[in-house]
Amino acid sequence: MTDGPLIWILAGEASGDVLGARLMAALRRRRPDLRFAGIGGHRMQESGLESLFPMQELAVMGLVEILPRIRSLSRRLDDAVRHIEATQPDMVVTIDSPGFALRLLRRIAPLGIKRVHYVAPQVWAWREHRVKKFPGLWDRLLVLLPFEEQFFRRRGLDARFVGHPVLQSGADKGDAARFRARHGLSDEARVLILMPGSRRSEAPRLLPVFGRMLSLLRQKLPDVVPVIPVSPVVAETVLKATADWAVRPVIITDAYDKHDAFAAAEAALTKSGTSTLELALAGVPMAVTYRVNPVTAAIARRLIRVPYVAMVNLLAGKALVPELLQEQCRPDLLAATVVRLMTDPIAAADQKAGFAGVLAGLRAAGTTEPADAAAAEILELLKP
Template sequence: MLRRVRRYAWFMDAHIPSPASAPLIWILAGEASGDVLGARLMQALRARNPAIRFAGVGGVRMEEQGLRSLFPMRDLAVMGLVEVLPRLRALSARLNEAVQDIEARSPDLVVTIDSPGFALRVLRRIRGLGIPRVHYVAPQVWAWRQKRVKEFPGLWEELLCLLPFEEEFFSKHGLLTKFVGHPVLQSGAETGDAARFYRKHGVKEGAHVLILMPGSRRSEAPRLLPVFGKMLALLRQEMPDVVPVIPVSPVVAATVARETARWPVRPVIVTDVQDKHDAFAAAGAALTKSGTSTLELALAGVPMAVTYRVNPLTAFMARRLIRVPYVAMVNLLAGRAVVPELLQEQCRPSVLARAVRALFEDPEMGHEQKEAFKTVLQGLQGPGGTLPAEAAADAVLQLLAERSQKEQGL
C-alpha cells in the first residue's frame, strides 16, 4: 500500500508544475473598479490553472486573491487634466518602479486594467521585451480625442473591451479586440436585501433612502461631497426623513468620513460590498457621478440622476474634445437621455435637490428609467452567455498557450 502511495505521489509531482515553472502573470490595476476586475480575472484564471502565479499592482480585492502589490494602488488613483499635474513626479517614479519590476521578473504575460494614463505608459515602456501584453478595458477614445487611436498599434497583443460597440470601433483601426461583456453583470448589485439594511443601520422602513456616489478616487470625492452636503440641507426642508447612504471603497473611506463630519445629517457610510447592495435594495433614488456606478444602479433598479464637477480648466478642455452626446453610460448605451445629467455649472445644491426630490416623488419617472435599464443591460451580455471574467480569462490563457507553442517551435 505504501509503495502505491509513493508511486502516486511521484506521478503527481511529475505532472504538477513547480511554483518556479508555473506561468507568471504581471497584472496592474490603478483604481477601485480595476481592482475588482483584476480580482475576478485572477479568480477565473486560477479556476482554470491553479498553478498560475501573479505579481504586479492592485488593491484590496486583488490582494485577497493572493497578490502582493508592488506599491499601494491608491498612489495611482488620480484623474483630471489639471488634477494630475502636482502628482507627475510621484507617478513617474511609480512608472519606473513598475517597469523595472517587469524587467526583473520577466513574466509570461502582462495584463493592464483600465487606468490608461498609467497603464499605456507601462505597455509602451515594455514593448521591446517580447512579453505578450493584454489591456483590459478599452480606452474611451471613441468619446474624445479619437485621433489617439493611432498611437495604440504595437502596445498590446489583444484588447479586451466591455462595451459591444468598442469591438467594431477598434477593429476598424486594425487593433485585435475582443468584447468580453461588462463586469457589472457579475457585481451582484441586484441581490441586495432591503430589510437587512434597515436592521443593520437602524433605519426606519419606508424612509427616503438616498444613495450618494461621489467617486472612487481621492481626487473626485472632495470635489462632489461639499455640494452633496449643501444639497442635503435643502432637501431636508421638504423631506426630513431622508437617509443619505455613501458606498465607498477603502481607498477613499477616510476622506469621505472627514468631509461629511459636519453635514446636516450624518450619512451611512458603507464599505462592504453586500452592505452596498442592501442599500441599493432599500433606496428610492440615487445621485451619482458618471461612470460604471450608473450601470450598478441600473442593475439594482435604482432611479438616478448623474452629476459631476471637475476643475473649470479641465471642463473647458474636455468640452472641446468630447465627441459623444452623453457622459452617463446608461444614456450613451441607450442612445437617449434616460437619466438627467447635471454637470459642471448644473452641479449646484439647489439643482441637485430638485432632481432628487423629483426621483422620489414621480413614480412614472422611476418606471421609465427602470424599463430603459433592462434594455441597456441586455446589450452588455458577453459572447455566448459567458461571464465577463471567464471570457477574459479564456483570452488571456489563449495568449499564454500561443506563446508556449511559439517557444516550442510548434
C-alpha cells in the same frame, strides 16, 4: 512540480481592483498553477497578489489634478518597468488606468512579453486621434461595451468584447430589510444613495455640494437618509468631509452592504462611470452629476465627441437619466431632481424600463460571465 506561468497584473483604481480580483479567480479556476505579481488594491491582495506599491498612488484623475503628481507617477512607472524586467513574466495584463497602463505597455514593448489591456481607453468619446498611437501597445484588447469591438477593429486593432463586469457585481442581489436592520433605519426612512467617486480627487468636489443639497432636500422630504458607498481608499476623506453635515450619512465600504443599500434605495445621485450601470442593474432611479477643475472641464468640452456623459445614456442612445454637470451641479438643481425621482412614479418607472434594454446588451455571446470570457482570451494568448 514546476512553477506555472507568471502573469504580471496591474490595476490603478478601485474599479480595476475589483476586475483584477475577479479575473485572477477566473484564471485560477482554469489554471491553478498560475502565479501573479504586479500592482493592485485590497481585493487583488486578498486574492494573493503582493502589490509592488500601494495602488492608491495611481488613483488620480483630471488634466489639471494630475500635474502635481507627475514626478511621483514617473518614479512609480520606473519601478514597475524594473520589476517586470526582473521577474520576466509570461504575460502582462493591465486593467484600465490608461494614463499609467499604456505608458507601461509601451515601455516594456522591447522585452517581447505578451501584453493584454483590459478595459478600452474611451477614445470613442474624446481624443480619437490617440488611436494612432495604440498599434504595438498590446497583443489583445479586451473591451467591455458592445460597440467597442468594431470601433477598434475598424482601426486595425485586435479587440474582443468579453461583456461588462457589472453583470457579475451582485448589485441586483441586495436585501433591503437586512440593510435597514443593520443600520437601525425605520421602514419610513427614504434611502438616497450618494456616490461621489472612488478617487481622492473626485469626492472632495462633490461632497460639499451634496451636503448643501441635503439641507434643501430635507425641507421637502424630512425622512431622507443619505447613504454613501465608498471604496476604502477614500473612506477617511469622506468621513472628514461629511462631519459637519446637518444630516449624518451612513458611510459604507463593504460591497454586500452597498448592494443591500441599493435594494433599499428610492433614488441615487452618482458621478458618471460604472456606478451608473451598477445602479441600473439594481433598478435604482438616478441622476448623474459631476464637477471637476474648471480648466479640466473647459478642455474636456472641446474634446468630447459623444452626446452624453452617463454610460446608461450612451448605451440607451437617449437621455434616460438626468445629467447635471459642472455649472448644473448645484444644490438646488440636485435637490429638485431627487424630489422628482422620489415622488414621481412615472419618472422612476421610465428609467427602470430603459435600464432593462441597456443591460441586455452588456453580455457577450453565450452565457459566459465576463470574467470567464476575459480569462479564456488571456489563456488562449498565453499558449506557446
